[in-house]
Amino acid sequence: MGIEDNLKSLGLELPKPLKTLGSYVPVITTDSKLLFFSGVIPVENGIVIKGKFGKDLKLEDAKKPAQLIVLSILANIKEITQNFSRIKQIVKIEGYVNSTEDFEEQPKVMNEVSNLLVSIFGEKGKHTRIAISVNSLPMGACLEVAGIIELN
Template identity: 45%
Template sequence: MEVEQYLAELGITLPNVSKPVASYVPAVCGGKLLFVSGQLCTVSGELKYKGKVGRNVSLEDAYEAAKASTINSLAVIKKVLGSLDRVKRIVKVVGFVNSDPNFTEQHKVINGASDLLVKIFGDKGHHARSAVGVTALPFDASVEVELVVEIE
């Protein structure tokens, strides 16, 4: 429970995992890898930071949206594994940013996810990453994050 104790010290509470809104499951294990489905930026069950980054969502709010999406991903990991202490390494982060056509700082948005994972997991949190601008996300979310995690 070390990771979860550290989250509590940081003031981070993992939410309940939402039921999927389409035909998928929150996560799938494949050998020693856990693939976490894309998580949106919900806080207390409410979608936050709706809209296009660079138009009606600021870079700063989008960074926070990436953090919220990552916290939701951690909640899925805990539900599937029973403990975040079973995370051996964060392997990959894929971040999707609902972007205005002229917005080109997706990498700074997804730093919200990356910075949080490194803060929580230290060296085990360093990962490969993609930060992709898209024309739309479900429910007009500004950010969606998916993770690939090596587990023990």
């Protein structure tokens, strides 16, 4: 099955790519066949999913923002590459989790992103990762994800 078929089988649909919040581009490729994607926050129908894990949000609340972020990332990538067949490997994912000082489950929050990427891309979706606790994120977002993808 192709990536688009995997998305459909998971009941997921790509949104239209969102505009950036500042003077940067959402995705850029290099001659070395690397694609870098800028930090993406969870937005649903124009509304940012806000909150702080350990205060406003529990671990169980991570699935929806993770899904929105992954779909937004894929929409941005597809706009640049035209299709997903050029993706050779998800290389690295950086996760910034808006969380309280005593919340220690950032890796579990990021598992929602990682697991979805593997569900969509299979072996190509396996990646290195970092999960960092932060005190705040743009627009009060609960999560932000950036990363690197290798292209064919």
